[in-house]
Amino acid sequence: MVKMDIAALHGFLAQAFPQVAQDYRVESVGENRLVMRLLVGDRHLRPGGTVSGPAIFALADVAVYLAILAMIGPQALAVTTNASLDFMRKPASGQDLLAQCELLKLGRVLAVGEVRIFSDGVPDPVARASLTFSIPPKG
Amino acid sequence: MVKMDIAALHGFLAQAFPQVAQDYRVESVGENRLVMRLLVGDRHLRPGGTVSGPAIFALADVAVYLAILAMIGPQALAVTTNASLDFMRKPASGQDLLAQCELLKLGRVLAVGEVRIFSDGVPDPVARASLTFSIPPKG
Amino acid sequence: MVKMDIAALHGFLAQAFPQVAQDYRVESVGENRLVMRLLVGDRHLRPGGTVSGPAIFALADVAVYLAILAMIGPQALAVTTNASLDFMRKPASGQDLLAQCELLKLGRVLAVGEVRIFSDGVPDPVARASLTFSIPPKG
């Protein structure tokens, strides 16, 4: 059922979002599940060395987006319609972030994914997010 | 670490929320986890026989509340400050709802819980929710 | 552009939601705007006399629902897909609640409304909410 593997997802990302593709790496993908790494660099940091809120949002957003595409194939037109995030702990300084995404619904028109975000190697989550995407009709 | 077992939670609910306590039953409780059943009755239904949105909200809210109290003990003053819900599928007609709650953060001041809600016996979730509670200082 | 006036909305509510219709009263309706009153009764109260979270959720939900129907006509099938609420202040004891709703988007498929909820006569809002409804295709 998974239509795009890690290589296909990386290829899509490089083509559709060339400015940011090198920041991300899909760690694993499966039926309604995807794990994505944010390779943390200076541009993701707030003063003090922790990852910024917008960088966390972007990671959650792209993780759900790719989890959807992995299931339905490369349709660049799916768009985020709603996002809800809780920022719960300060990210660990100098660590990559890992986003564990699960699709709870993959409908004809709407998809809903949940994400938990961790600092690499730290058990308690930094943030959680839920996102809704609108999937445009085909053709 | 769990300070209140199922019997203690039921006792608290009956005392603090006598009007609605009989609608709910704690199925299990553990470290940062709780499963709660809504014994669906006519007052929870919309025309057509599915459980109403407010009844789903109430179930998610009380599940996180009791999951917090199970960990910190009976403090009736914790209050919901934020709730985010996605309604994903129509509940099955005539079935109880089950809320599976996990606490992602239990801080000194704020607690965050996630909930997935299922029609009893149906694998795909009806709804998801995340709730934040403010915990008042002791004494 | 407003297709349903207060009388038509009250008629719809009484027919579609007979169990709860008598709890609500549309105070005003206009282009993408509606104000709704919750006639607070014992069944809406938590111990201590303040309106419960689920009753606030229900008020926000029905306010956006009727604001949409006022614009598109009586289509009972619109369903809530997402809700986000912030509970900011304790409702005043013994006061009705007023929900001021504004539709920010009324698309072909999705509608988004914002709501501020006040205790009648109190200037600071009790809660805010934003809700998304999915509007099924006609015919």
Place this chain on the structure above:
Amino acid sequence: MVKMDIAALHGFLAQAFPQVAQDYRVESVGENRLVMRLLVGDRHLRPGGTVSGPAIFALADVAVYLAILAMIGPQALAVTTNASLDFMRKPASGQDLLAQCELLKLGRVLAVGEVRIFSDGVPDPVARASLTFSIPPKG
């Protein structure tokens, strides 16, 4: 009651967030209200020329943050704990974004702000957001 004017807010932004300060301009500030402009540049754009979701999130986040600081003074430690966003329309290509922020609650511990985001010169909002900040105790 407003403790920081536009110049003070710009000074704070330049000092606390030197990497991104030049992207933003406070257009107006008042009692619990602030309007902020995102000077849209290539780094905020998705392919196709519209502003990215993370850039919209960042704008809403900084608008509420500065609206809070304008009222309480420069306390760099306030942190976002929750954010909820609805993305409703595609931003106009090549236009700045304007964020109109209103604080609905400014408590001792938590503050809640609402934001509507517009493409400059376009009446229908691109997005809405609500954010909660945790305000650390003084001293």
